[in-house]
Every structure is written in C-alpha cells, then in structure tokens.
Amino acid sequence: MEIGGLNAAQIVNDLMALERQPLLALEARQTAAEEAATAIGGVRTRVDAFRLSALKLSESDSFSRFAATSSNSSAVTASVTGNAVPSSISFSVSQLAQAQGLRSVNTVADPNSVVTTSPTISLARNSVDIGVGTVRATAGLAAGDQDVTVTQASAAAVRRSDTPLAASTDITGLVNDSLSLEVDGVAATLTLTAGTYTAQELADEVSTQLSAAGLAATAALDADGNLAITTNREGSAASVQITGGTALGSLNLTVDGAALTGTDAIVDVAGTTTTLTDVGAGSTATVATPDGNLELDLTGGLRVGTLQVTTVDVGGGTLAEVASAINGANAGISAAAVRTGDNAWRLQLTSRTAGDQGEMLIDTNVFAPMGGMVESSSAQNAQLVIGQGAGAYTVESSTNTFSDVLGGVSLTVSETTTDAVMIDVERDDSALSKDVADMVSAANSALAEIGVQTRYGVDGLGDGALAGNGAIRRLADQLRDSLSRPVDGSTMIGADVGIEILRDGSFQFDAATFEAAMADDPDGVAAFFGRQGTTPANVTFLDCSAETTTGSYAVDVTTAATQATSATLFAGGAVANSRVGVRVGDVTTTVDVTAGQSAAALIDTFNAAFAANGVNMTAEVDGTGLRLRSDDWGSAGDFELNTDVLGAGTWDAVAGDDVAGTIDGIAATGTGRRLFLNELVDSPAAGVSLQIEGGVTGALGNVDYQPGLAARVAELTTFLVDDEGTLETVADAQQRRIEDFNDQIDRFEDRLLIREETLLRQWSSLSSLLEGLNNQGNFILSQLASLPQV
Numbered sequence: 001m002e003i004g005g006l007n008a009a010q011i012v013n014d015l016m017a018l019e020r021q022p023l024l025a026l027e028a029r030q031t032a033a034e035e036a037a038t039a040i041g042g043v044r045t046r047v048d049a050f051r052l053s054a055l056k057l058s059e060s061d062s063f064s065r066f067a068a069t070s071s072n073s074s075a076v077t078a079s080v081t082g083n084a085v086p087s088s089i090s091f092s093v094s095q096l097a098q099a100q101g102l103r104s105v106n107t108v109a110d111p112n113s114v115v116t117t118s119p120t121i122s123l124a125r126n127s128v129d130i131g132v133g134t135v136r137a138t139a140g141l142a143a144g145d146q147d148v149t150v151t152q153a154s155a156a157a158v159r160r161s162d163t164p165l166a167a168s169t170d171i172t173g174l175v176n177d178s179l180s181l182e183v184d185g186v187a188a189t190l191t192l193t194a195g196t197y198t199a200q201e202l203a204d205e206v207s208t209q210l211s212a213a214g215l216a217a218t219a220a221l222d223a224d225g226n227l228a229i230t231t232n233r234e235g236s237a238a239s240v241q242i243t244g245g246t247a248l249g250s251l252n253l254t255v256d257g258a259a260l261t262g263t264d265a266i267v268d269v270a271g272t273t274t275t276l277t278d279v280g281a282g283s284t285a286t287v288a289t290p291d292g293n294l295e296l297d298l299t300g301g302l303r304v305g306t307l308q309v310t311t312v313d314v315g316g317g318t319l320a321e322v323a324s325a326i327n328g329a330n331a332g333i334s335a336a337a338v339r340t341g342d343n344a345w346r347l348q349l350t351s352r353t354a355g356d357q358g359e360m361l362i363d364t365n366v367f368a369p370m371g372g373m374v375e376s377s378s379a380q381n382a383q384l385v386i387g388q389g390a391g392a393y394t395v396e397s398s399t400n401t402f403s404d405v406l407g408g409v410s411l412t413v414s415e416t417t418t419d420a421v422m423i424d425v426e427r428d429d430s431a432l433s434k435d436v437a438d439m440v441s442a443a444n445s446a447l448a449e450i451g452v453q454t455r456y457g458v459d460g461l462g463d464g465a466l467a468g469n470g471a472i473r474r475l476a477d478q479l480r481d482s483l484s485r486p487v488d489g490s491t492m493i494g495a496d497v498g499i500e501i502l503r504d505g506s507f508q509f510d511a512a513t514f515e516a517a518m519a520d521d522p523d524g525v526a527a528f529f530g531r532q533g534t535t536p537a538n539v540t541f542l543d544c545s546a547e548t549t550t551g552s553y554a555v556d557v558t559t560a561a562t563q564a565t566s567a568t569l570f571a572g573g574a575v576a577n578s579r580v581g582v583r584v585g586d587v588t589t590t591v592d593v594t595a596g597q598s599a600a601a602l603i604d605t606f607n608a609a610f611a612a613n614g615v616n617m618t619a620e621v622d623g624t625g626l627r628l629r630s631d632d633w634g635s636a637g638d639f640e641l642n643t644d645v646l647g648a649g650t651w652d653a654v655a656g657d658d659v660a661g662t663i664d665g666i667a668a669t670g671t672g673r674r675l676f677l678n679e680l681v682d683s684p685a686a687g688v689s690l691q692i693e694g695g696v697t698g699a700l701g702n703v704d705y706q707p708g709l710a711a712r713v714a715e716l717t718t719f720l721v722d723d724e725g726t727l728e729t730v731a732d733a734q735q736r737r738i739e740d741f742n743d744q745i746d747r748f749e750d751r752l753l754i755r756e757e758t759l760l761r762q763w764s765s766l767s768s769l770l771e772g773l774n775n776q777g778n779f780i781l782s783q784l785a786s787l788p789q790v
Contacts, residue, residue, distance in 0.1 A: 019755055026748060030741035032465070037734045039453040039465035043472060044727045046446040050479070051717030053439040057710035060543050062435070063526035067428035068409050072421045077412045084408030086427060090420045091384040093413045097354035097400045100379035102364065105371030107344040111320035111337045115347055118366040120311050121322070122294065123331040125351055126359040126379075128305040131279075134297035135309050136363040141292030143313040146269050148287065148294065149306040152588040153613065154234035154279040155263035156301070159242060161252040162596040164225030165199040169250050179206070179245040182259065183215040183231060184238055192247055203227055206251070223608070224601040227251055231262060234301040237278035238262035260577060261646075263590045265302040269294070276302065297363075304587045304613050307361075319345055333360055348376070355381040355398025382413055429518045433511045436529075439710065440499060440509040443483050447506060450476045471730050475720065480505060482716045488706050492517075492528045499709075529710040536701030538693040544705060545679045545687025546714050551664075552702045553685040559660035560697045561673040564630040564637045566654055571625035573598045581642040582610075582617060582628060583651060589613045590645060599626045633672035633694060634658035659692045663703075 056062060066086070068078035075093060108115060122137040130150050159181075171177050173194045180189045190209040197205060199221060206219035206227065216232040217240060231238040241259035248254060265276040269289040276285050285296045294309060310331035315321040319337045326335035326349070336348045347370060351358035356379045364373035381396040384405065395405055402411040409425055453466040454473050466472045484501045486493055494500060498513035517525050531548070533541035539555055569580075574597040582589045589609045593602060603626050606619035616631040617639065630637025637656045642649040659670040664685035668675045676689035690703060707715055719725050 019752055022748065026741060026745050030738060030745065033734060033737045033741060035465040036469070037731065037738060040472070040727065040731045040734055043446070043449050043453060043466075043475070044721055044731070046442070046449045047475075047479070047717055047727065048721050050439070050442040050446045051714055051721060053435070053442045054710045054713035054717065055546055057435055057439060057529050058531055058546070058708070058714045060530065063432065063522065063530065065428045065431055066408070066425050067431070068406075068423060068425045070421060070423055072417060072419070075413065075415045075417050076421045076423070077414075078423050078425075079410050079412075080408055080425070080428075081403070081410045082408035084406070084425050087406055087425045088423065089386065089406055090422045091386045091395075092420055093415065093417045094383045094385045094394070095380060095416060096413060097382040097398060098377060098380035099351045099354045100359050101351070101376035102349040102360060102362070102373040103338075103376040104347040104367060105374055107340060107346050108319055108370060109343045109345070111323075111345055112318050113345070113369075114317045115319045115322055115370045116314060116317040116366045117369070118314070118317065120313055121326070121362070121366055122309055122311045123326065123329060123333050124307055124309045124361040125332050125353060125357070126361055127332075127353070127357050128307060129303070129356075130305040130307055131298055131300045131302045132296045132307055132361060133299040134363050135307070135361050136295040136297070136366075137311045138286070138293040138295055141289065141294065141311055143311050144291065146289050146294065146309045146311065147306050148296070148309055149268045149586070150265060150302045150304050151268050151273075151586050152264070152266035152590070153303045154265035154276065154301045155590060155592070156231045156234045157238045157240045157260045157262040158231075158592055158594075159229045159240045159253075159256070159260050160222060160594050160597060160601075161227040162254060162594075163252045165202055165221070165227055165252060166250075167199060169197050169199075169202050171195055171197060171202075171205075171247065171250065174246070176247045176250045179209075179247045179251065179253070180243045181215075181229070181245075182239070182241045182243060183210070183217045183229075184233060186215060187243070188213040188215055189245065199225055202251070222601070223604040224598070226601065227253070233278060233280040234262045235264045235277040235279045236261045238280075258577075260592065260594070263579065263592070266588070267302070319347055322347065332358070333362075346370075347373075349373070350377075351379065353398070354400070355379060355396075357398040384411075384413070427518070427522065429515045432518065433514050436498070436514055437509045437511060439713070440483075440507050443479060443713075444506045446479060447476055450479075469730070471726060475726060476505070478716060478720075479713075482713045483507060483709065485712075487528055487708050487712070489532070489534075490524075490528050490708070492524060494709070497525055497528060527708060529708045531705070531707055531711045533688075533703050533705045535690065535703045538696045539700055539703060540691040541703060541705075542674065542676075542689040542691050543687075544689065546711075546718050547679045548687040548705055548707075549684040549715060550705060550707055550712075551684050552704045553664040553688060554702050555661065555663055555675075555690065555692075555700045557659060557661035557675070557692055557697045557700060559657055559670070561633045561659035561670070561692060561694045562657040563633055563694070564639055564654045564656035566628040566641055568622045568625045568627055569643065570597075570599050570602055571623060573624075574602065578643065578647070579645040580606075581640075581645040581649075581651070582606075582615070583640040583642075584615050584617065584630075587613055587615055589615055589617075599624065602626055628654075630654075630656060632656070634670070636672055661692075661697075663688055663690070 066080045066084040068080050070076045070078045120137045120141060120143055122135045124135045171192045171194050177192045178189055190213055192205055192209060203219050203221045210217050210219060217229055219227060219229050222228045229240055231240055239259040239261045241256045242253050244255055265279050267274045267287045269287060272288045272290050274287040279301050281298060281300045283298050285298055286293050310329045312325040312329045314325045323335040323337045326333055332352045334350045334352055338346045338348045340346055351360050359379040367373055381398050382400045384395045385392055386395060400413050405411055406425060450472055453464040454469060455464040456467050484494060497517050498510035499507060501507050531544050535541050574593045574595055576595050578593045580591045580593060591606050591609050603619040610617040618629050618631055619626050620629060630639060634656045635658050639654050640651045641654050642651045659673055659675050661675055662668055663677050664683050666677055666681055666683045668677050673691050673694060675692050677683060677686050679687045720727050
C-alpha cells in the first residue's frame with residue numbers, strides 16, 4: 001500500500017520494529033534464564049554424581065571388599081559374594097556334578113505305542129532328603145501338585161544304661177553273661193562271650209549278639225559312655241524293653257516296667273495329616289492327601305522337610321503322551337521320546353537338577369510295558385578333596401558351585417584336576433582405591449562445572465550462565481570444605497589417604513598413598529571415610545543411613561531383649577521315662593528321656609537332636625538340671641514345649657522379648673536386640689541402628705554420630721540435591737523467573753498486536769482520505785480543462 005508515493009506497510013513494519021525493542025530485551029533475558037536453568041541442572045547432575053560416589057564409600061561394607069583368585073582359573077573360578085575374610089585354601093577337583101538319567105529297558109515301535117497302563121504318574125526329585133526313595137500315585141489320586149511335609153521326624157526306641165559302662169568289664173559264663181529283652185515285641189536272651197571288655201568292646205559285643213539273635217536293634221556307646229540299645233525301625237511300633245538277665249549289673253541296666261517306644265512321624269499334605277507308627281528302610285508308607293493317597297517307599301527314618309510331588313495325567317499312556325505330560329508338568333524332570341533305530345523308540349528321563357538333590361523319585365514299575373527303567377547316568381555331586389593322605393577329606397555340592405567352603409566366596413568348578421588348585425582371598429584395595437579416585441574425580445567435575453557456569457567474562461570468554469549467582473558460588477566452597485576439612489575424632493587427614501587440595505581449588509588423589517594407608521591401618525581408614533558413632537555402655541553402634549545427620553541422640557530402653565527360655569527341667573536328673581517335644585515353627589524335635597538319666601547326658605541328647613533338625617536351640621546347665629533356650633533373641637526365637645508328649649503334656653508357648661525403646665525421643669523398632677529408626681521418620685537420627693545388650697533397660701545415655709569424610713560428603717550433597725535443598729531452591733527460583741518472563745512476553749505480544757492493528761487502521765483511513773482528495777483534485781482539473789479558452 002502506497003500513499004502519495006509512500007509505502008504504508010513498510011512504514012508500519014518499521015514502526016512495529018521500534019515498538020518490539022523492549023520485547024526483544026525480554027526475550028533475551030528469558031533465554032538467559034533458560035540457559036541458567038540448564039546450567040543449574042548440569043551442576044546438579046555433577047553434584048549428584050559426587051553424592052553417589054561418596055555414598056558408596058560411606059556404606060558399612062565398603063571397606064570389607066575382597067577379591068578371590070584361583071591358581072587354575074580354567075578349572076575353578078572364585079568370586080566374592082558376601083562377607084569374606086582373608087584366607088587361602090588348596091584342593092583338587094575329584095568329580096563334577098552330574099544329573100541323573102533314566103531310560104527304558106526296551107523300545108516300542110513308535111511314539112503312539114502304549115508304555116504305561118497307569119492313568120497317572122507321580123514325579124518328584126530328592127531336593128530335600130527326608131527319607132523317601134520312590135513316590136507312587138494310588139488309584140484315584142487326582143493330577144496336581146502336592147507338598148509332602150514331614151512336620152515331625154520319626155525316631156527309634158532307645159534304651160540307655162542307667163550309668164556309663166565301666167572302663168573294663170569281665171564277663172564270665174553263667175555268672176554275668178546273659179541279657180533278656182524284647183525288641184519290637186520279639187523276646188530273646190542274649191549270651192555274651194566270656195572275656196574282658198573295654199566299654200566300647202562291650203557295646204560292640206552286645207550289638208553282635210543282638211544281630212545273632214535276629215533282633216532288629218543295635219548297641220553303641222552314647223556321648224556320655226552309656227550303653228544305648230536302639231531299634232532299627234522307628235515310630236511307636238518300634239519298642240525295646242529290658243526283662244532280665246545275669247549281665248544287668250555289668251551293663252548298668254535294670255528291668256523295665258514297660259517298653260520304651262519310638263517317635264511317630266507326622267506327614268502333612270495340604271492340611272491333611274498322617275501319623276506313621278512304623279517307619280524304616282524298605283517299608284512303604286501311605287499318606288493321605290485332600291484328593292487321594294500317595295505311597296512313599298522309604299529309605300530309612302523320616303526327617304523334617306518338604307518333598308514337592310507332581311502327579312500328571314498321562315492320557316492313554318502312549319510314549320508321546322507320557323513325554324508331553326512330564327514336560328508340561330514343570331516338575332524339574334525332562335522327558336524325551338528318542339528314536340534309536342527303525343521302529344525303535346525309547347523313553348528318556350533326565351533330571352533338570354544335577355547332584356543327589358536332583359535324583360528322581362519315580363516308580364519305574366509303571367513303565368512295565370517297556371521293561372521298566374534303568375539308570376543311564378547317575379546323580380553325582382561335585383567333589384573337592386582338601387588335603388592329602390589319611391587326613392584328606394571331601395566336600396560335596398549338588399551343583400558345580402560351592403558357596404560355603406570359604407565364607408563369602410563362591411567357587412565354580414568346570415573340570416577335574418590332578419594338581420592342587422589354590423584359592424587366595426585378599427582385601428581388594430585396588431577396587432577401593434578406584435572408588436576413592438572416582439569420588440575425587442566427581443568432586444573436581446562438580447567444581448569445574450560450577451567454575452565455568454559462574455565465571456565473569458575474562459580472557460575473551462563470555463560470562464557463564466550463572467555469573468553473579470552467589471548461591472551457586474557458595475556451593476563450591478561447601479563442596480571443597482566437605483572434602484578437605486579434618487574429620488572429628490580421627491587422627492588422619494586427607495593427605496594421609498592420598499587426598500590433597502591444590503592451589504587452584506581442585507583435588508588430586510594418590511592411589512599409592514591410599515593403598516599404603518590401607519595396608520597399615522585398614523580399620524582407621526574405614527572409620528575416616530565411613531559412618532561412625534560412639535555409644536554408652538551396653539550399646540553398640542551398628543549402622544546409619546545417608547538420612548542420618550551429625551548429632552547426639554538419647555537412647556532409652558523400655559523393654560529389654562530376652563531369649564525364649566524354659567523353666568528348669570530334670571533337676572537332679574530324670575526320675576521317669578518320658579518324651580519331650582520342642583516345636584519351632586513347623587519343625588518338631590522330640591527327645592526320649594530314660595529314668596535315671598543325668599542332666600548332663602540329657603543336655604548332650606537335646607543338643608544333638610536340635611543340630612540334626614537344624615533348630616537354633618540350646619540345652620544348657622541350670623543348677624542341677626537343664627533349661628532349653630533359643631539361640632535367637634526376641635520373638636524370632638519363640639518355641640513351644642511339651643514335657644510329656646506321650647502322656648498328659650500340653651504344648652506351652654515359650655516366648656522371647658524384642659527390645660523396645662526410643663532413639664532421640666522417637667519410638668524405635670525393635671527386633672531381637674536391634675533397636676533402630678526407620679529412614680523415613682521425621683528425626684535427624686533417622687536410619688540409626690543400635691544393638692542393645694540383653695536384659696538392659698532404662699536411659700542408657702547418648703549415641704554420638706559423627707560422619708567420616710565420605711559420609712560427610714554424602715550428607716551435604718544429599719541435602720543439596722534433595723527436594724528442599726539449595727539446588728532445588730535455586731532451580732525453582734530460576735523456573736519462576738522463566739515463567740514470569742513468559743507471562744510478560746505474552747502480554748507484550750498482545751499489546752503489540754493491538755498496536756499494529758491500530759496503525760494499520762490509521763494508515764488505511766489516511767489512505768482513504770488522500771484518495772478522496774486526489775479524486776477531487778482530478779475532478780477539478782478536468783472541469784477546468786473543459787472551460788472555453790479565452
């Protein structure tokens with residue numbers, strides 16, 4: 001649009017360009033704010049990296065890292081998996097773990113041939129040795145999974161002598177050579193061979209004569225030197241009773257008024273229990289399930305544990321159907337129909353678990369149409385032989401990995417060896433040194449980023465995005481202080497562990513100095529870096545978290561930790577025959593007590609039974625008797641006690657107390673002797689964990705938490721990057737500036753739009769006016785031109 005030769009649109013554009021100058025200044029300030037926000041994010045990322053590296057070094061187990069090396073890594077690899085200690089061990093690998101395989105004796109013409117007439121097959125593996133050799137589904141048992149759990153182990157009937165056997169005993173014919181007894185209701189009189197016997201020889205002679213008489217029992221010396229006559233069978237159907245004989249005095253036995261019986265096994269399957277009264281190798285036990293019965297062929301007495309059994313429906317019983325059903329059961333057993341030639345197919349079963357724990361407990365008689373099954377490969381544990389000659393011993397694992405030969409170290413074997421393999425476990429100072437170097441590097445990275453972002457233009461460089469931001473500049477001073485300030489309570493300084501501050505404010509790390517300090521005083525270096533606390537008497541500082549802040553926190557115990565402990569039992573020794581039961585969770589331990597048995601002998605018997613069942617219980621002296629005590633503190637050690645299982649006894653609860661109290665006035669959580677504050681509680685002591693001596697209550701004093709260097713850095717940087725920290729505050733302020741600029745720019749643009757529309761209207765009006773005047777002028781000129789010429 002032109003007016004009188006003027007370009008009105010250009011004029012409006014030029015005028016609007018002048019009007020936009022303040023807007024451009026706002027947009028420039030907005031861009032600077034966005035760059036500052038990005039810079040704050042970059043600083044925060046580097047500070048957080050500094051935090052993570054320091055946090056790693058502040059953890060309680062950071063300075064307990066070890067590395068394991070093998071002298072023959074092609075045969076044995078070693079790795080640290082837990083709390084290891086410096087150690088070495090030498091061994092040879094005598095065999096590798098191997099999975100059991102079974103194959104059919106005969107072949108069938110094709111996969112559609114029938115290989116079993118049984119509608120169902122029960123599958124199980126010997127994952128827990130509870131004394132079962134084969135599982136078998138009975139008619140009508142539905143397909144599905146069953147957990148067969150032995151909740152009470154069976155035990156044999158045992159008759160012990162009233163006192164230990166003499167060191168030397170003379171047996172003379174007709175004078176003291178006979179012993180009359182009944183075993184499992186079968187009566188016999190033993191005749192001991194004349195001679196002079198040690199205690200062990202006399203026990204062996206009794207055992208020989210028991211066998212000669214055809215009695216299902218053996219004799220041996222127990223831990224106290226008593227003669228112990230034990231039935232071969234277990235359960236209440238097993239019994240032993242001394243009825244007379246001339247050798248009673250020499251054997252320290254007396255006539256029993258009643259037979260002593262064994263302990264029944266109790267088996268539970270999904271809440272359905274079966275009590276087995278006659279248990280032993282070669283017998284078959286029928287146990288009830290909610291859906292039918294299972295038959296168990298036993299290899300010996302039943303022991304506490306759970307056997308997982310899966311019963312599968314095999315349809316028409318063809319080779320293909322059997323293999324498919326077994327594979328679909330996911331029971332740890334694979335099946336395959338293997339073609340061995342023309343019109344020749346075999347069934348192959350393979351355990352998916354190596355070693356004796358993967359031994360398959362399948363009734364192979366169900367495959368009678370194929371001639372049954374034979375072993376194609378035996379279940380074999382991996383074995384290490386430690387030492388040489390007569391003193392050498394073997395360690396086994398059901399897999400090729402040994403997790404507990406050395407504490408905290410896992411050994412994996414891949415081939416057998418003839419030469420010894422040496423495993424060395426040493427503290428991994430090089431890995432620890434790298435972690436310290438990473439922390440120093442992260443500190444320098446954070447400081448360098450702050451320096452770049454807060455600089456004022458020098459040497460031709462422009463201002464940093466955060467130039468003039470005092471909060472970020474002060475942040476650099478805080479980071480330097482956290483890494484360079486002496487640690488309270490420590491005689492070390494940073495230079496002693498290889499950390500020094502340079503003239504430019506950055507840090508350097510000397511790995512050789514650090515590793516020398518670790519070699520000289522590893523505990524001191526660990527304390528210098530980590531979390532440490534001083535405590536009053538009866539309190540041990542266990543740990544704290546990154547949430548814990550420096551301070552002194554009062555500890556007040558209102559309930560002392562105790563161990564579940566019975567009242568005194570058998571003061572002065574046992575006065576009658578009885579059976580005592582101790583139940584911990586689902587595991588029941590029973591001990592048969594014989595009249596006249598000493599408290600010391602009973603203590604050994606109880607402790608042996610607890611060890612056999614894997615129960616954390618101890619029998620200990622209590623005056624002239626004994627008491628039963630949980631090894632665990634607090635509620636974790638609760639148990640039930642029945643002092644007369646076979647009579648009128650009841651199961652009575654025996655409970656321990658968890659410690660209870662406060663830390664920093666806040667109710668703490670107690671488990672056993674551990675008293676701690678959750679990390680989420682609103683307290684500067686959040687995360688503190690203490691161990692309180694058992695039996696102690698009251699105001700115990702203050703625990704003083706003082707962070708070491710890495711813990712101090714972690715504490716500071718955690719505060720800086722958390723939701724209410726300095727960096728979050730600065731970032732929030734910057735974001736508010738950006739949002740404010742956005743609002744101002746939006747409003748300014750609205751005003752400019754209105755201004756531009758106004759100018760355009762004004763110029764449009766002026767254009768119309770000028771056009772009218774121009775038309776009038778042209779009309780006048782035309783009129784003048786039409787006048788007659790004078």
